Amino acid sequence: MTITLVNDALRAAAEVTRQASPLAVRGLTVSYGQTPAIFSVDLTLRAGAMTAIVGPNGAGKSTLLKAALDVIKPLAGTVSVFGQPLAQTRDRIAYVPQRASVDWDFPTRVIDVVLMGLYRQLGLLGRVRAPHRAQAMDCLARVGMEDFATRQIGQLSGGQQQRVFLARALAQGADIYVLDEPFAGVDAATEKAIIAVLKGLRDAGKTVVAVHHDLATVPDYFDDVVLLNTQVIAAGPVAQVFTEDNLQAAYGGRLTTARVDPESVAG
Amino acid sequence: MLTDALLLQLGYNATLVTLGAALLGMAAGVAGTFLFLRKRALVSDAISHATLPGVGLAFILMVALGGDGRALPGLLLGAGLSAAVGLLCVQWLTTRTRLGEDAAIGAVLSVFFGLGVVILTVIQTMNAGRQAGLEGFLLGSTAGMLRADAILLAVSAALVLALVLLLRRPLALAAFDPAYTQATGWSLGRIDLAMMGIVLVVTVVGLKVVGLILIVALLIVPAVTARFWTDRTDHVVLIAGAVGGLSGYVGAASSAVAPALPTGPIIVLVGFALFLMSLLLSPGRGVLASVLAHRRYQRRVHMRQGLLALAQGQPIFEALTQRLMQRAGLVRRDGVATAQGQAAASKALRDETRWSIVRADSSFAVAATRYDGLTPIEDVLTPDQLAEVDARIAAPQVVL
Numbered sequence: 234m235t236i237t238l239v240n241d242a243l244r245a246a247a248e249v250t251r252q253a254s255p256l257a258v259r260g261l262t263v264s265y266g267q268t269p270a271i272f273s274v275d276l277t278l279r280a281g282a283m284t285a286i287v288g289p290n291g292a293g294k295s296t297l298l299k300a301a302l303d304v305i306k307p308l309a310g311t312v313s314v315f316g317q318p319l320a321q322t323r324d325r326i327a328y329v330p331q332r333a334s335v336d337w338d339f340p341t342r343v344i345d346v347v348l349m350g351l352y353r354q355l356g357l358l359g360r361v362r363a364p365h366r367a368q369a370m371d372c373l374a375r376v377g378m379e380d381f382a383t384r385q386i387g388q389l390s391g392g393q394q395q396r397v398f399l400a401r402a403l404a405q406g407a408d409i410y411v412l413d414e415p416f417a418g419v420d421a422a423t424e425k426a427i428i429a430v431l432k433g434l435r436d437a438g439k440t441v442v443a444v445h446h447d448l449a450t451v452p453d454y455f456d457d458v459v460l461l462n463t464q465v466i467a468a469g470p471v472a473q474v475f476t477e478d479n480l481q482a483a484y485g486g487r488l489t490t491a492r493v494d495p496e497s498v499a500g
Numbered sequence: 501m502l503t504d505a506l507l508l509q510l511g512y513n514a515t516l517v518t519l520g521a522a523l524l525g526m527a528a529g530v531a532g533t534f535l536f537l538r539k540r541a542l543v544s545d546a547i548s549h550a551t552l553p554g555v556g557l558a559f560i561l562m563v564a565l566g567g568d569g570r571a572l573p574g575l576l577l578g579a580g581l582s583a584a585v586g587l588l589c590v591q592w593l594t595t596r597t598r599l600g601e602d603a604a605i606g607a608v609l610s611v612f613f614g615l616g617v618v619i620l621t622v623i624q625t626m627n628a629g630r631q632a633g634l635e636g637f638l639l640g641s642t643a644g645m646l647r648a649d650a651i652l653l654a655v656s657a658a659l660v661l662a663l664v665l666l667l668r669r670p671l672a673l674a675a676f677d678p679a680y681t682q683a684t685g686w687s688l689g690r691i692d693l694a695m696m697g698i699v700l701v702v703t704v705v706g707l708k709v710v711g712l713i714l715i716v717a718l719l720i721v722p723a724v725t726a727r728f729w730t731d732r733t734d735h736v737v738l739i740a741g742a743v744g745g746l747s748g749y750v751g752a753a754s755s756a757v758a759p760a761l762p763t764g765p766i767i768v769l770v771g772f773a774l775f776l777m778s779l780l781l782s783p784g785r786g787v788l789a790s791v792l793a794h795r796r797y798q799r800r801v802h803m804r805q806g807l808l809a810l811a812q813g814q815p816i817f818e819a820l821t822q823r824l825m826q827r828a829g830l831v832r833r834d835g836v837a838t839a840q841g842q843a844a845a846s847k848a849l850r851d852e853t854r855w856s857i858v859r860a861d862s863s864f865a866v867a868a869t870r871y872d873g874l875t876p877i878e879d880v881l882t883p884d885q886l887a888e889v890d891a892r893i894a895a896p897q898v899v900l
Contacts, residue, residue, distance in 0.1 A: 299679065299683075302682075302683040303682065303683070304679050304682045323684065323685030326683070328679075328680055328683035328684065330677060330680050330683070334677070335676060335677045336539075336676075339537065339675070339676045339733075340537075340727060340730060340731050340733050340735075340736050341672075341676060341732065345732065345733065346676075349673055349676075349677075349680075352670075352673060352684070353684060353685065355669070357666055357669060357670070358666065377866075401680075405684075420869065421862075421865065422865040422866055422869065
């Protein structure tokens with residue numbers, strides 16, 4: 234009897250945490266054919282923290298984010314945003330897709346891409362007025378791209394493209410920022426600029442979650458970490474979770490090929 | 501005669517049909533832009549070929565019910581229904597089987613078209629079928645169009661234009677970044693459905709004018725033509741509308757002069773002429789501009805390499821480099837540098853030295869991204885920064 238009582242209490246406490254969490258997923262499973270890309274993933278983001286999702290190639294990191302945002306349909310699982318269903322809380326989430334997922338020869342300018350972040354607010358026919366443009370320019374300035382506003386997006390370097398995507402997310406003025414590999418293939422200056430913006434968001438009380446590849450920078454950049462390999466191997470504050478043992482469990486034999494600085498790994 | 505037709509001097513009906521075709525061309529150009537940007541251009545080919553069985557069956561049904569088999573609204577209704585079935589088949593094959601969209605399009609297009617041809621052949625053997633004129637749906641024929649038909653054309657085209665205006669933002673968003681669209685809470689499925697619905701209307705209404713074989717050209721050619729002239733989505737849409745409108749106008753007017761000529765091919769040829777002109781002559785993306793820009797760039801690279809070779813006292817091997825430098829008066833015919841050449845060479849070398857300092861120093865990281873081997877460093881750094889760089893050239897820093 235006592236044991237069930239304790240279990241009930243624990244479960245209730247977990248439920249309270251989930252209700253308060255900016256983004257909580259439970260039992261999320263996505264499969265391509267009969268092979269699960271992610272299997273029964275539970276994840277509860279901490280408000281006002283930066284969380285890294287880390288794992289080997291094919292671990293389902295991007296899939297997890299996409300399924301959490303309903304970009305791909307999960308086979309099973311529920312998602313809640315601040316305790317409410319996703320459908321009612323879309324405007325509180327900004328998503329930055331992988332840079333390589335779009336055609337950069339698309340006929341559009343930098344400023345137009347950032348204005349896309351205001352489309353929900355503008356609606357179908359609302360006119361883009363001076364304040365909207367000023368807001369978009371402000372977002373470009375925050376990522377150091379204000380001089381590129383009228384360039385065609387194909388003329389940008391990879392790092393600049395990534396910054397424009399971030400500016401579009403900023404324009405949404407969301408509470409949760411979900412980024413899919415924001416540092417993939419970007420130059421050092423861009424990485425610095427992006428991490429500064431993300432830390433600024435966190436310090437303003439926003440919640441940030443990003444798929445991240447460079448294990449060496451995890452402790453520098455992030456507060457929390459989720460180690461994923463189809464299932465969640467470990468999740469929590471970097472100091473407790475980002476350990477040699479957990480990494481070994483997530484990466485298996487492949488850890489030797491991953492660049493890990495032993496000093497950056499706790500314990 | 502053609503001038504008369506182009507100036508709308510051939511009577512009320514011909515004028516109405518010409519204006520209707522122009523409006524249809526605009527609608528097709530505008531709607532087709534989003535199809536092109538979404539990279540689903542060929543789906544419209546499947547849709548248009550899938551109209552044929554519907555046309556034939558509608559004819560048979562109307563005759564069987566004792567009506568006039570040639571009534572355009574009835575034929576178009578049949579065309580629309582069978583095109584919708586074809587579209588659903590493409591969607592189903594693409595999403596529910598392992599077939600790719602290209603294979604699905606090929607399968608649906610050929611099967612529906614084959615079925616349509618069989619039905620038309622059957623109709624030829626019917627008594628009422630002899631003068632049906634249904635073959636006009638293959639290549640388009642505006643001859644003999646009634647006033648009511650022209651009005652139907654114009655109203656539908658106007659409806660399409662209004663719908664695209666209303667939905668331009670989600671349509672553009674879905675074409676550029678489908679994942680973001682979905683994540684932001686728009687329904688990608690519904691946006692695509694709306695786009696296909698719009699394309700379906702254009703196709704069905706355009707059947708009589710352009711014909712089902714060539715309607716894909718009226719949807720796609722204006723968009724690819726417009727893409728040569730601008731880097732902005734809204735401008736592509738407007739230019740594509742203009743190109744489509746002009747094609748439809750000229751095509752229908754020519755058809756009024758020479759009723760034996762099928763309208764569709766003329767419309768397509770006008771569009772093609774505009775496309776060809778854009779391909780060759782457009783300032784940004786045109787073939788001519790690309791060739792010129794490439795040659796200009798090549799010359800700058802050769803000049804730069806030549807100057808650096810001079811500065812370092814190395815011989816210049818490439819004939820193009822020698823020729824360019826002689827022409828610019830930088831070297832004499834025997835390959836010895838002129839005074840002007842000496843000055844330019846040492847300037848180039850100093851530039852490179854300055855750049856190498858800038859690129860090695862992380863505090864200049866932003867400026868370093870501007871390095872392309874050609875840009876003068878004065879364009880990138882302030883005089884103060886330059887002075888700092890020069891100080892380091894004069895006195896190499898000692899690393900601790």
